Amino acid sequence: MPLTGLAIGCLGGGAMAQALLTGLIKSGIQARNLYVSDTRHERLDYLSRELGVNGRESNRDLVRESDVVILAVKPQVVEEVLKETGDLFQPRQTLISIAAGITTRFIEKFLPEPVPVIRVMPNTPCLLGCGASALCSGTNAGDRDRERARAIFSAVGRAVEVPEGLMDAVTGLSGSGPAYMYVILEALADAGVRVGLPRDVALLLSAQTMLGAARMVLETSEHPGRLKNMVTTPGGTAIAGVYALEEGGLRVTLMRAVEEATRRSRELSGGLK
Numbered sequence: 001m002p003l004t005g006l007a008i009g010c011l012g013g014g015a016m017a018q019a020l021l022t023g024l025i026k027s028g029i030q031a032r033n034l035y036v037s038d039t040r041h042e043r044l045d046y047l048s049r050e051l052g053v054n055g056r057e058s059n060r061d062l063v064r065e066s067d068v069v070i071l072a073v074k075p076q077v078v079e080e081v082l083k084e085t086g087d088l089f090q091p092r093q094t095l096i097s098i099a100a101g102i103t104t105r106f107i108e109k110f111l112p113e114p115v116p117v118i119r120v121m122p123n124t125p126c127l128l129g130c131g132a133s134a135l136c137s138g139t140n141a142g143d144r145d146r147e148r149a150r151a152i153f154s155a156v157g158r159a160v161e162v163p164e165g166l167m168d169a170v171t172g173l174s175g176s177g178p179a180y181m182y183v184i185l186e187a188l189a190d191a192g193v194r195v196g197l198p199r200d201v202a203l204l205l206s207a208q209t210m211l212g213a214a215r216m217v218l219e220t221s222e223h224p225g226r227l228k229n230m231v232t233t234p235g236g237t238a239i240a241g242v243y244a245l246e247e248g249g250l251r252v253t254l255m256r257a258v259e260e261a262t263r264r265s266r267e268l269s270g271g272l273k
């Protein structure tokens with residue numbers, strides 16, 4: 001395990017930091033090797049009490065004590081925090097940023113050369129250990145740093161590597177994707193109610209069906225088209241439903257959603273850097 005014995009610190013102790021720390025503990029990392037800093041005292045108390053991790057009032061102390069620092073503050077706070085702590089980083093450390101829209105080049109401006117930086121775009125299901133994360137490398141990051149980041153984000157779901165130029169596309173697909181899935185699930189539950197099912201039953205069946213279908217794709221590695229063919233018998237119910245989806249333009253609507261979100265991500269990150 002590339003994380004064994006390393007001190008891992010979350011700079012910022014919000015929702016995402018909590019998810020990552022929880023996932024790391026579940027994956028076998030000892031809480032005594034985990035650190036968190038936050039401006040809110042109650043947040044540190046809570047995380048120390050619930051997870052047994054080490055709370056630090058000072059971001060500078062956290063950076064001094066960590067081998068891997070996960071930058072987990074809101075994007076608007078990144079510059080302030082890097083101005084406060086940047087001079088402390090050393091090449092033996094890995095700085096992993098999860099701040100949406102902040103480039104590795106921007107982060108590197110505040111660090112002494114050659115500190116390795118990895119940028120990650122996770123999504124909210126990380127909170128349940130079921131996230132989808134994409135990571136990319138800054139100028140000085142090597143295999144050691146990528147392995148560290150992969151191990152951390154594999155502890156809260158699945159992680160893939162992409163070139164940095166694709167991070168807006170990742171934001172448009174998996175970063176924003178949970179919202180699309182919730183809209184689809186709500187619509188399916190409404191549809192179930194329309195054909196006579198109680199709402200709670202309709203929602204449970206819809207959500208479990210989405211989860212099951214996603215697992216079929218991930219765990220069988222079959223093409224989704226082939227899996228769809230397997231449930232569409234000639235003249236049957238599923239193909240009648242698929243016909244209605246095609247008539248309604250579902251595919252192109254989803255493609256447009258990802259395209260629009262990607263465009264918006266580019267627009268927003270252009271304003272941050």
Ligand SMILES: NC(=O)c1ccc[n+]([C@@H]2O[C@H](COP(=O)([O-])OP(=O)(O)OC[C@H]3O[C@@H](n4cnc5c(N)ncnc54)[C@H](OP(=O)(O)O)[C@@H]3O)[C@@H](O)[C@H]2O)c1
Nearest residue numbers: 012013014015016038039072073074075098099100122124
């Ligand atoms: N949540 C997601 O699903 C998600 C997905 C992808 C990427 N991200 C990225 O993950 C990062 C964290 O998101 P989050 O949802 O975990 O945010 P969050 O819950 O707001 O967590 C950030 C934490 O940092 C604290 N903080 C603020 N200023 C600080 C400072 N100067 N030093 C130390 N701590 C400070 C905040 O305290 P206050 O509340 O008092 O400000 C808060 O507890 C963001 O950059 C976001 O873009 C999140």
